[in-house]
Amino acid sequence: MPALKAFRLPTLVLVAMTLLLCACSKPADKTEDIRPVRTMVLSANSVDVSAEYSGDVRPRIESKLGFQVGGKITARRVDVGASVKRGQVLMQLDPQDLRLGQEQASASLRAAETSRDLAKADAKRYQELRVKNFVSQAVIDAKMAAFMAAQANVDAAQAGYRGQANQAGYATLVADADGVVTAVDAEVGQVVAPGVPVVKVARAGEKEIVIGVPEDKVEQLRKIEDVSVRLWATPGVVIPGKVREVAPVADPATRTYQFKVAIPTAEPDVKLGQTAQVLFSASSATPRISVPLSALNQERNVTSVWVVQNNVVKLVPVTIGGVAGNDVLLIAGVSPGQTVVTAGANLLKNGQKVRLLADPLAPPAAAAAPGGAPK
Known part of the structure; x- marks a missing residue:
């Protein structure tokens, strides 16, 4: 029993000394979270505003033809894709x-x-x-x-x-103009009423491109005169275009406005239904501020950028005024001379300190020669 007490005494002394040392030691200093970011200095320049939309080739005029009298169809003379001449018989009724x-x-x-x-x-x-x-x-x-x-x-x-x-x-339905049959909606043996479309004919001649434009771009693109068209089948051929018609009402399904772009100088080998790209190009009348898409922060339907001042970031709402190539044009919220974050903004918070990284696109500094003189 005395031996057990002699063993416990040094242990208790060691524990007491350990607790005393822990109480006297200073707490570890917290390191400040400084995140590295890449930035750019804003400047206002005249930029080329451009927008590109996909569409398809359609005829300028497409007629839905039907009999002026009712009756039973006894003959169909054309198929879809057939070229027809003015006065050619398309269908016949029982006379x-x-x-x-x-x-x-x-x-x-x-x-x-x-x-x-x-x-x-x-x-x-x-x-x-x-x-x-x-x-x-x-x-x-x-x-x-x-x-x-x-x-x-x-x-x-x-x-x-x-x-x-x-x-x-009227028992004989004939083509009222040269063109191509694009649809046949009735067959032999079917009884049709007067005026019901049975054949659709696209008139030969001028063609156009039909595209859908978002509602926030309608007024901007309506005023642009420099319009060019490229077909997916022949991407190297540029066809001048002109906005002929803008739909006054948005499409109920896509919520876009239909633009019809005329291509009067298109070659005859341009086929209906081909895929086309319509490019709108214009130079801004006043200098605009442009930033890369990576600089934008979207939260709760508010678009913002991180502005850096004295190595501290602040989230500033901005207004987008269009696109220029791969950049976004800003028309409100920031001004030339300010520094904004272009990379590394996904984990930032207001008031956070940052460290600016060197711009990889900036020219390298001249290496110093021995003796301090530049090479």
Whole structure:
């Protein structure tokens, strides 16, 4: 038992000395978090504003053709992609009912002409009797009125006959202009109503490019006159374009506004449906500040940049005014001469100290020669 107490005493002394040393030691100094960032000094310059959108080649005029009368389709003469000429037959209806209607109108016309001829002869006889004073003038007036009524019936019957003849001609659907068939919406045996489109024909001639533009770029791009078009099939060929039409209402599905860009100088081998790139280019009228996309910070629908002052960063909201190549144009929030972070901004917070990294694109400093003189 005395031996156990002798063993515990040195242990307790060692523990007490350890606690005393820990209490007397100073706490370790905290190292300040200084993050390295890459920066740039803002400057205002005249820049080229450009925007590029994808679209497809479409005809300037595309007609949806349909029969002017109803009936059953008995023949289809064209397929999708077929080239057609003006007056070429596209489809035909069963003409039987229309022919019967034409024959009925013809019979009504002959009956009206017979009645007119009889009224005319009757009026002539009574005029001869009037000369001999056998009848009164009132009888002559009645006979002349009957003749004029009969003539009016003939005129009406003639108009009805001509209309029915046109109806019979409407049983054949023909192309109203040279072009290409882009769609066929009815087949043989189908009964169609008057005016229902059955064939779609794209007129030969001028073509255009149709693109969708975001609503915040509509007014800016509407004023740009330097428009060029490149086809995906022939990227080396540049076709001058011109904005012909801007949709007044946004597309309900994409929420973009449709631009129609005319290409009047396009070669005939430009095919409908080809993919095209439309490039809008313009030089800004006033100097603009441009920054790379990596300098922007997006949070809660607010776009900001990190401004560096005395090696301390501050988040400053900015307003974007367009794009210039791979850079973004800023029109409000910052001014020339300020320094903004362009890389390393994802982990920053307001008031944080930073260390500026050297710009890799800056020219290297001249190496010093022995003796302190530059080489």
